[in-house]
Amino acid sequence: MSDKQQTAVPEGFWLDAQGRLVPESMVKPIDQERDRLVKQLVDRASKLSTELADFKAVAFGDIEAFVELSAEQYSAKVGGKKGNVTLYSYDGRFKIQRAVQESIVFDERLQAARALIDDCLRDWTQGARPEVVTLVNDAFRTDTKGEIRTARVLALRRLEIRDERWQRAMTAIGEACQVIGSKSYIRVYERIGDSDQYKAISLDIAGV
CATH class of the missing domain: 4.10.280 (MYOD Basic-Helix-Loop-Helix Domain, subunit B)
Incomplete structure (x- = not known):
């Protein structure tokens, strides 16, 4: 005190x-x-x-x-582990979601993945795959806190690239993921009229 x-x-x-x-x-x-x-x-x-x-x-x-x-x-x-679930009222007017958001970080294996990706990019110069270069550079760009944006790095795994080095890099990214914690949320919604759209019933003072 x-x-x-x-x-x-x-x-x-x-x-x-x-x-x-x-x-x-x-x-x-x-x-x-x-x-x-x-x-x-x-x-x-x-x-x-x-x-x-x-x-x-x-x-x-x-x-x-x-x-x-x-x-x-x-x-x-x-x-x-308790995961996400959505419950609807009988008339469909309301729904409640229990959402679990995991905090994910990458360990040192992300550096190995970046090195393999860089090897691929060096071989793919001459403008052959500029969109991939842009995606990779954006994925590994840090945010305002200096942290890697995990969602964008993980999105690289959806690219259909057969190069063996790229495949190894994607494996390294997957194995580098570490879940360090999670936060759970309750979200409440009300249907907008007779549509299939719902608006949130805000429990946040900034959103009221």
């Missing part, structure tokens, strides 16, 4: 940002009103944050229980 949190504020005084006691009579009305507004909104935000955390826990638990209940109808036991 910080010193500010431990400081007992006597009646008739306010504690300022430097931890100093200031007589209430010296605190401007506009500063008092700002303090009241900030603390009121922070109090509401804290309660909403707790409610969202409770909703997430309940939602994950209820969805997992339902998945197991559904599996029991076929005498099947669901085990292992």
Whole structure:
């Protein structure tokens, strides 16, 4: 606990940002009103944050229980890692998705893959396959944090290239993938009219 949190504020005084006691009579009305507004909104935000955390826990638990209940109808036991699942209301108006997003990084074998790819590119100069050169250079370009964009590197594996070095490079990319963690999300949607399109019911304050 910080010193500010431990400081007992006597009646008739306010504690300022430097931890100093200031007589209430010296605190401007506009500063008092700002303090009241900030603390009121922070109090509401804290309660909403707790409610969202409770909703997430309940939602994950209820969805997992339902998945197991559904599996029991076929005498099947669901085990292992919990993956993505989408549940629809009976009338199709609403759907809820449980989504699991894995965090993937590459180990040192990615360097071997890049070396093999570079060998291929050197042999494919003279403009024979400029689109492949562009895709490769873009895939290995780092993002603003200096990290390799995994999705673009993995997308190279979809290219139909028979060169044996390229095939070995794609194998190295696959083996270099390391899952270091995952995050789970709950997404709630409502159907737009009678269409087959859904709009998200935002649980993010920025998206409301």
